[in-house]
Amino acid sequence: MTDGRDGQTYRTVMIGTQTWMAENLNYDTLNDTGSWCYSDTASYCDTYGRLYNWATAMGVDMLYDSTILGDSVGHRGVCPDGWHVPSSSEWQTLVDYAGGDDVAGTYLMANSDLWLTNSGTDDYGFSALPGGGYYGSFGNLGIYGNWWTATEYNSSIAYNQRMVYASAVVELNNYNSKGLVGFSLRCSED
Numbered sequence: 635m636t637d638g639r640d641g642q643t644y645r646t647v648m649i650g651t652q653t654w655m656a657e658n659l660n661y662d663t664l665n666d667t668g669s670w671c672y673s674d675t676a677s678y679c680d681t682y683g684r685l686y687n688w689a690t691a692m693g694v695d696m697l698y699d700s701t702i703l704g705d706s707v708g709h710r711g712v713c714p715d716g717w718h719v720p721s722s723s724e725w726q727t728l729v730d731y732a733g734g735d736d737v738a739g740t741y742l743m744a745n746s747d748l749w750l751t752n753s754g755t756d757d758y759g760f761s762a763l764p765g766g767g768y769y770g771s772f773g774n775l776g777i778y779g780n781w782w783t784a785t786e787y788n789s790s791i792a793y794n795q796r797m798v799y800a801s802a803v804v805e806l807n808n809y810n811s812k813g814l815v816g817f818s819l820r821c822s823e824d
Contacts, residue, residue, distance in 0.1 A: 637661060637714040646823070647759040650731040652724065653823035656761050658683025658781075661712055663690055669712075670816055672765060673772045681748070682765035682775075685816035686712065688792045691719055691782045699813030702789050709784045713821035720822040722785035722793045722806055729795075729804045732758055740802040743779070750776040750799040762797050768816030780807075780817040 635655070636643045645656035660683040663669050668690030672678035689696045693711040694703060703709075711719040720728075732738035743754025744761040754762070766775035774780075779797045786792050787808035794817050796805045810817070 635714070639714065649728055649758045649760065652728060654728065654760060655821045656759055658763065658765060658818040659713065659821055660684050663712060668696070670768050672775055682763050683818055685765065685768045686782065686819055687816050688782055688812035691819050692784060696813060699790065702786055711784070712819065716824050717821035718824055719782065719784040719819065722783040724822055725783055725795045725806070735804055737802045738804045739797045742804065743797055748776060764799060765818045770814065781820050782817050
């Protein structure tokens with residue numbers, strides 16, 4: 635798939651009935667303080683994609699960092715035309731197809747030395763990478779992969795999916811502030 639906005643191409647993969655990007659989004663929102671390359675180094679974007687705060691990922695005003703956006707299923711956000719920011723239920727469909735919360739990480743993580751010590755088997759071609767995150771400073775590269783969902787927990791927190799190098803578990807987290815952290819983004823086809 636080619637993103638018409640900047641010409642970048644992304645591998646895609648069909649898993650069950652869903653089509654996903656098989657790489658993290660690397661769309662530079664230009665002049666936006668809500669997206670970063672890890673450690674402000676462009677080569678990390680080439681490998682891991684960009685990190686986005688939730689409002690930027692969702693393509694909405696930062697006022698939604700403390701306000702409920704509402705029903706956001708199928709919300710395009712910063713994804714290319716024909717793609718959207720997946721909801722937590724869409725992520726769960728993926729995780730269930732890959733064996734469930736306790737084992738799916740093994741099958742969805744890239745078989746790569748970029749994971750600190752324990753890469754996955756990447757049986758489905760999802761190729762999840764440990765892009766770390768931005769928490770006021772950069773951290774956890776090689777350890778965690780964190781991806782935003784379009785689903786909100788409350789007015790200041792949104793859900794994210796997480797995979798950890800030392801575990802097969804895929805976790806749905808809701809403890810991360812929308813505006814203060816930056817995570818990776820995988821887009822799902824409409």
